[in-house]
Amino acid sequence: MSEGRRPKIGVVTFPGSLDDRDALRAVRLMGGEGVGLWHADRDLRGVDAVILPGGFSYGDYLRCGAIARFAPIMDEVRGFAEAGGAVVGICNGFQILCEAGLLPGALIRNRQLRFVCRWVDVRVETSVSPLSADLVAGEILRVPVKHGEGQFVASAGDLDRIERDGLVVFRYCSPEGAIDEPHNPNGASNAVAGLRNEAGNVVGLMPHPEHAVDPDVGATGGQPMFASLLSSTLARVSTA
Amino acid sequence: MNVRFEVLVQLKQGLLDPQGKAIEGSLPAMGWTNVSGVRVGRQVELTIEAESEEAAQAQVEEMAARLLSNPVIEEFQVLRAEQVGR
Numbered sequence: 001m002s003e004g005r006r007p008k009i010g011v012v013t014f015p016g017s018l019d020d021r022d023a024l025r026a027v028r029l030m031g032g033e034g035v036g037l038w039h040a041d042r043d044l045r046g047v048d049a050v051i052l053p054g055g056f057s058y059g060d061y062l063r064c065g066a067i068a069r070f071a072p073i074m075d076e077v078r079g080f081a082e083a084g085g086a087v088v089g090i091c092n093g094f095q096i097l098c099e100a101g102l103l104p105g106a107l108i109r110n111r112q113l114r115f116v117c118r119w120v121d122v123r124v125e126t127s128v129s130p131l132s133a134d135l136v137a138g139e140i141l142r143v144p145v146k147h148g149e150g151q152f153v154a155s156a157g158d159l160d161r162i163e164r165d166g167l168v169v170f171r172y173c174s175p176e177g178a179i180d181e182p183h184n185p186n187g188a189s190n191a192v193a194g195l196r197n198e199a200g201n202v203v204g205l206m207p208h209p210e211h212a213v214d215p216d217v218g219a220t221g222g223q224p225m226f227a228s229l230l231s232s233t234l235a236r237v238s239t240a
Numbered sequence: 241m242n243v244r245f246e247v248l249v250q251l252k253q254g255l256l257d258p259q260g261k262a263i264e265g266s267l268p269a270m271g272w273t274n275v276s277g278v279r280v281g282r283q284v285e286l287t288i289e290a291e292s293e294e295a296a297q298a299q300v301e302e303m304a305a306r307l308l309s310n311p312v313i314e315e316f317q318v319l320r321a322e323q324v325g326r
Binding site for chain 1: 256
């Protein structure tokens with residue numbers, strides 16, 4: 001992180017969010033300033049980027065993310081995203097972004113019907129996203145997943161467009177980077193673990209980079225993702 | 241007037257329904273070996289107070305499209321409660 005201004009990264013807490021504290025801590029560990037945001041507020045408190053964290057917002061009632069998408073703060077997040085601001089959805093946050101229509105597709109029950117909680121490897125597919133700006137395609141990062149409804153699906157037309165436009169940011173892979181069924185933890189279409197929007201400023205992923213920044217507790221595949229978020233955010237706000 | 245509805249929400253045909261598959265997979269173990277095509281959906285019952293039946297119908301359709309279902313993966317059907325004996 002260069003000297004001077006530290007990027008302010010907002011983390012939204014919804015009723016039922018679990019990973020907001022870890023996300024704030026990861027931002028701090030990586031050199032940013034974490035700012036807590038509240039679902040019922042219509043105020044982003046001047047942050048430079050927004051994280052929608054993991055958890056079970058509103059008990060995941062109806063569908064994961066379906067109720068959270070109507071929270072007052074989501075109007076602000078939508079406006080922020082449309083203005084080009086970086087928005088990152090992790091796990092439940094990814095589900096919320098899909099429900100809100102800010103990302104294509106949807107996340108349904110894991111194919112094997114079981115909650116999955118383990119380390120996975122993901123392959124970077126593009127550097128066009130706030131979480132992969134400092135990475136190159138082909139890099140492999142180890143991060144954990146923990147979800148019951150993480151199987152990415154989209155209509156055939158959307159899936160074609162997603163691939164054609166290079167919207168896949170991360171794919172589940174073997175430790176060597178091979179894309180195959182045994183290393184796909186939930187049956188996701190095309191092994192999609194993370195996805196961006198067309199503009200490249202909104203990204204969602206099922207794995208949890210915020211749980212993989214501290215070498216004392218395991219792999220650190222989340223570090224380069226947060227480093228990318230901080231440096232790309234800083235670059236954006238200092239040219240704005 | 242109060243109009244009562246049932247909204248049935250199902251995963252689109254062509255999308256694998258993991259819950260349906262799991263149920264289908266356990267039926268043969270119980271001796272039912274002739275069952276296929278099991279799909280699991282969601283049923284939402286609700287009452288709308290409106291000026292007219294048409295207004296209530298239009299509202300329930302919009303609610304079903306915008307909140308009760310996700311058009312990316314699901315389709316829905318609106319039934320009047322009388323039609324299903326409630």
